[in-house]
Amino acid sequence: MVSGLSALAQSPAVPEENRFTKTVLSNDLNEPMELAVAPDGRVFFTERKGNFYVYDPASRQTKLIREFPVFWETKYGNGLIGLALDPDFAKNHYIYFYNTPISDTPKQHVSRFMLRDDNTLDVASEKVLLEIPIDYEISRHTGGSLAFGPDGNLYISVGDNTSPFASKGFTPIDERPGREQFDDQRAAGNANDLRGAILRVHPEADGTISIPDGNLFAKGTAGTRPEIYVMGCRNPYRITVDPKTGILYWGEIGPDSGKEGEEGPKGYDEFNQARKAGNFGWPYFIGDNKAYHDVDFATEKVGPIFDPAHPVNDSPNNTGIKNLPPAQKALIWYPYDESAEFPELGKGGRSAIIGPVYNFDPSLKSETKFPQYFDKKLFITEWMRNWVFAVDLDDNQNYRGMAQFMPATGDFRRPIDMTFGPEGSLYALEYGSVYGIDNADARLVRIDYNAGNRAPVAIISATDSLGTAPMKVTFGTKKSYDLDKDPVTYQWKFGNNTVTSNGGTVTFTFGKNGIHPVILKATDPSGASSSDTLLIRVGNTLPQLAIETPNNRSFYFDNEQFAYSVKVTDKEDKSIDPKRTNVKFKFIPQLANQAALIGHQETAENMDLGKELLEKSDCKACHQINQKSVGPAFTDVSNKYRTDPGALARLANKVITGGGGVWGDMAMNAHPQLSKEEATEIVKYVLAIGEAQTSLPPQGSKVLQEHTQESKPGLYQLTASYTDGGGGGIDPLTNYTSLWLRPAQVEVEQLDSLYLLKKERSGLSNLKNGAVFVMKDIDLKNIKTLTFRYSVPDDGLKVEVRSGSSTGKVLSALKFSPASGTNKFAESTVPVETTTIRQDLYFVFTRKEDNGDTTTGTLDWVRFGL
Missing domain, CATH: 2.60.120.260 (Galactose-binding domain-like)
Known part of the structure; x- marks a missing residue:
């Protein structure tokens, strides 16, 4: 397989990342779901709880059009999910929604409405094109995406509506009586059920639908549904159709097992391509047709492996045909840990989200359209891993490679839907940091490409930003730059004082206590500019700390009596308050990445390795410190387990292998990419969150024997911090120092x-x-x-x-x-x-x-x- 980076880098037209600019159009959204951009540039989007909005580029304002009455409880994942504009929207003003109406009969609706010219919805115009029955009590994996093809056919993604539990993260094919909702053979493997499929229908003017030719099953075929275009899906959460080729693409969110088992392969997420109707294998196959075994859930006996060329659904819960079409392989597939086939995708949690295919139009007059380099490339994104890739396909639409899009400057906040606008800019809904809550960083954004002059970048450098009056500071522009190498004029603002220069340094004395903003504006000859602001805090300085010891400061030795003394000085505090001093001494067992810490034995940072590992993981996508989201709050986990002597080992293992059932019926992702020691450090940090933090005395000693008890090497970390009393109108400041001891x-x-x-x-x-x-x-x-x-x-x-x-x-x-x-x-x-x-x-x-x-x-x- 050709490396994506090397394959794409061979092109002489690879655009520079700094030519792309992200603009936030609408902030503070609440679980945004799907968007569509009208030919006139208006952006329509939905929130799961029922809100339907329009962003007007002329006024740059976001307006709430309607609050849909929908069933939207977080644990079910239902609500106002999908949105699509009619291909002839500019004339007929038809707009389509995938939603969960409040009803005594559990179901999803695909409905069509008419939008009035004043951006109001004609509620009386609703036409329900399709009803999809679901089971509320187990209603997860909703799918719910809508997309039109170039022939006017409407594609509808429907999740499998099946519980993955009791299947240990493998395939849910539980055929025991009363367990129908745990058997995906009744849905995704059932040719006579609309769930676990992508449907294709043709909306008619009167609000009915017709079945286009070329779907998976011909109309009138016994034991099948003619609406099905693709079957064998678990949760095709987002779909897209190439407007040129008519090829369907989708992201498939896979099962949870982090390792292979006797039941079959570990879990994979997929990016799929359907050039024609087909069966994409779930719940019998995954990835490149890795096959599961038939399992008797009553006896737990593992039976024969399924055959992708001849899949057979003999479940008593199957209402459709028994012999299914052959299974199709995924375009791209990847597990929790690093993918052997697609290592560029990294490792971590998984939630595959499809983006659009870009088709470059050389005749389009637009200053922001994406360049020809991206022509015919498929954009994909990962909700958990927070990246976007551009996938390169050959002339036969086969995978050729991929490269990450805006890896350094994208600042993506878990994109959940993406599409290109009529001007060739890329629009994205970003769900925000944590699943299942109202995120402050949920937003609608637009990414533009700039083929012409780029604004200079203003960056302030300063000799200091913290001190006492009179405070003399020298400011410079040496870090500022202009990518087009244009001459730049700089303008400094110090309160009411303005200084203009062509670069170099400027000195200013701050005579009064307080917080003083300093603004630097950089302007090129065309008038393009940018600004940078630095806050100068006058009235307080950082406390200074030092750790003194008669012992060696690099190495530890068995049962060594390590003596230490923390010395604190502060210019503003007349006396050092011991209560403001915090001293910790901990042992960190050998970690897989511990080599990165070797040589950094003394640092000014308060490095908590468990916290650092957690921040780098995907744990915060489902957990918060003090608030429940899809998973429990970390404080609740701490309160439940920190007095349990066996909890540390159990929870560390659960972080690696995944699991569920303790805090509800939502599964926790597996993290097989973490070592046992890394998972242990994360759990240690979480368990300590809910307890009062005690400090060692500023002077004392410790017998170094934890490494002998652990029977493995590691690092000792002695950390000291001090928070001063503030001064001169400046809030209290905290400074840290750490001493690291490594094996001798x-x-x-x-x-x-x-x-x-x-x-x-x-x-x-x-x-x-x-x-x-x-x-x-x-x-x-x-x-x-x-x-x-x-x-x-x-x-x-x-x-x-x-x-x-x-x-x-x-x-x-x-x-x-x-x-x-x-x-x-x-x-x-x-x-x-x-x-x-x-x-x-x-x-x-x-x-x-x-x-x-x-x-x-x-x-x-x-x-x-x-």
Whole structure:
């Protein structure tokens, strides 16, 4: 498979990312669902709770057109979901909705209304084109997207309306009596049911529908529904139709298993393509037709594997034909962990959302239309992973590659629908941070392309932004830039004072306490401009902290008595309040990414690794700190489990494998990409949220023995913070410092600063003349010896440990001796000069007779000794 990045990068017309600009058109939305852009530029969109809006580009205002009376409870996912404009909307003003009416009979409606010229909806004009029966009590996987094809046919996505529980994240085919709603063979695998399918119908002028030729089942075929174009879908939440080719695309949200099982494959999400009607396999197949096994849920016996060429639905809950059409493969498929076929998609939670196909129109006069580079490319997005990709298809519409769109500047907030407007700009509804709530960052946005002059970018640099009066600050423009290399004029505003320059520096003295905004405006010769603002806070300064210790500051040793003292000074506080000082000392077991922390033993950041790992994960898409969303609040999880001694291990395992049932019937995503240690740190952080945080005394000692109890290496972190009392009208300020202690035995394959050496699974090889590795920022206080574990073929190799550079002062040296007997490795201990400063240590290898490229041995580890 061709790499997406390399395939697309070969084109000379790859547009620069900085030519794309995102504009927020409407803010503070509440669960936005689907949008459509009219030929005149008006943008219509829905919110799940029933609100139907229009954004008017002329007035730049958003207007509520109607509050639909819909059934919308969060746990069900129903409401006002889908929206589409009639292909002849400019003349007939027809607009179509997919919604869940409030009714004693559970059902979804596909309805048509007429929109008046004043942007009001003619409610009396409603025509219900189609009713889709559903089961409320298990009503999830709604689908609900609407899209028109170039031939005027309306496509309707319908979810499978089936509970995934009791299937352990595999396929829900529970045939036991009374468990019909847990058997997707009654819906997605049923040719006689509209659920778990994408329907295709033709709306007629009188509000009825006709069935176009070419659907999956001919009208009148026993045991089938003629509306079905695609069957075998789990949750085709968003669909799109290429207006040129008429090809249907959709994102398919897959099952939850994070690993393979005897029941079949792990879960995958899919991006699918249907050039013609077909069966896309669910609930019997997934991805590229990975097959599940038939499972007897009564006996838990795993039966034979399903055959994608001849799928058979013999469920007692099937009302349709038994022998189904052959299963079709997905266009793109990916699991929770990294995809072998599509590694560009990364890893994490999954919620595949389709975007539009772009068709470049060279005759369209528009200053914002996307360039020809994107012609015929399919846009896809991922709700959980927050990215957008442009998929490249060949002339036969086969997958050729993909590249991420706006990876650095997109600032996407979980796009849930995207489409191109008549001017060639890309419109997107962004759902916001957390599922199932009213997100502050839910919004309607437009992305424009600028092929011409780009505005300069103003960025303020300053010698300081915090101090006491009189405060003299030098400001500069050196970080500002103009991508078109135009000369730039700068205008500074300091309150009522204005300074104009062509660059360089400007000095200003702030004589009064308070918060002073400084504004820099950069303007190019065409008049294009941008501004930057920096707040200068006068009246208070950051407290200063230092951690003092007689112990070594780089390494820890078994059962060492580590003494520490936190020193705090603050210019404004007359005395240091111990209650404002917070000291923590914790052990972090060895993590998969712990090598990234090695060498960062002392930092000004208050780094909580569990919090950092959680922030980088998708957990916050379903959980908040204090408020319930689709999942429980983290404080509720903490209150429920933090006194349970066995909860840490159980919850860490659940984070990795996924699960559900404790907080309701919503499943938690699996996270197989996390190691057990990483999941444990996340759970530790969550369990600590609900409890009162206690601080160690500013001076004390701790016996370092957690690493011996864990029976594995890790890091100790000593963190201190102080919050001052404020001053000069400035709020209290907090500053941090941290000290990291790592194992005294350093596994050298974890090091990144290497020259001529090769990393092996365990150790470094190619110990040749001139090879070097570096350990950064090392404290040798109290260190007296270095022990090396190595394997070399002869006695011609030597290593020198030098300070600061490869030619610095020699602190230690060892001449290697070959190991004897059957043991291929030897250990040798040599003295090292004790120093009182932190420094970079260069390990420089030399040989009297270099043997060229031939490997000269392996170094396993280096141990620092007291």
